[in-house]
């Protein structure tokens with residue numbers, strides 16, 4: 001029997017979140033259409049300002065805020081009654097302002113990872129309806145967050161996303177040398193987080209599995225293994241509504257398993273991406289002697305020592321279709337992409353109409 005998903009005060013008919021994907025991979029269009037189809041749609045906040053009319057080459061943070069407000073407004077134009085949230089990375093310099101802008105712009109939930117979102121409840125205190133959802137890759141991280149939130153803010157998460165570093169796309173919450181070694185147990189972690197919440201806090205909130213979920217079989221497996229819902233990213237890149245350039249989608253369609261690998265981000269975290277052009281990504285910044293343009297990350301090896309490359313611009317270039325020097329993040333399943341479908345078709349495959357009628 002199909003169950004929906006309730007996070008805080010917000011419910012959707014299907015147990016699925018579309019993962020936030022920056023830079024502008026999940027913008028208003030993708031998030032709006034996922035929300036319209038009955039899932040939770042997430043706009044990724046990272047680097048939004050860069051592609052916006054508000055950016056004049058210098059005002060990165062001001063443009064970021066305005067662009068986020070625009071994206072939320074446009075997403076609600078697509079799905080006025082939908083559940084739309086924002087993915088905010090703890091690692092960005094303007095995290096506090098971005099979180100406040102999410103609340104002002106009407107985000108119904110904030111999903112936050114790439115670091116532990118220890119201060120999130122304080123930043124959203126005036127907006128109690130905004131559901132708060134940390135992303136973790138260990139029971140330990142969930143424990144640290146719950147203890148801090150309870151002690152400092154008398155609040156606990158409304159849901160937790162458990163992201164599998166062995167399969168997810170983008171920045172990963174595990175040391176590079178441990179990824180792919182078989183040491184990580186995704187559904188053991190999901191169940192561990194659930195048990196911890198129940199035993200320590202008597203809390204039954206959705207624990208959501210992210211990473212490596214592509215089709216209905218994967219979804220059913222995740223639910224059977226104890227997840228209450230799934231968060232999917234890579235699959236939604238190859239939809240008509242995804243906010244990236246067609247060349248980015250084609251890169252997924254054309255890739256094979258061997259093209260997918262790990263890169264070291266200047267943020268100090270490993271990331272999963274199409275790795276063939278990684279030397280060119282770096283070389284471009286060296287050739288042009290690019291200096292850190294906006295100090296977008298709290299900690300960045302490019303900012304401090306021009307080590308690696310400027311990640312926000314590398315992701316921005318990929319979003320615009322520069323497949324030579326753009327950084328193309330992807331999950332381990334990108335090679336499975338065979339065609340571009342609509343968001344509606346993805347939902348119909350994941351949640352067949354017969355099953356819906358039976359509910």
Ligand SMILES: Cc1cc2nc3c(=O)[nH]c(=O)nc-3n(C[C@H](O)[C@H](O)[C@H](O)COP(=O)(O)O)c2cc1C
Nearest residue numbers: 019020021022168169170211212232233234329331
């Ligand atoms: C292109 C791309 C960009 C991503 N950007 C972000 C991001 O900005 N913030 C974040 O928390 N996760 C990001 N992720 C992770 C996804 O939100 C999601 O949790 C993960 O990819 C799930 O695994 P899957 O892609 O196998 O479905 C990104 C993933 C991809 C593929």
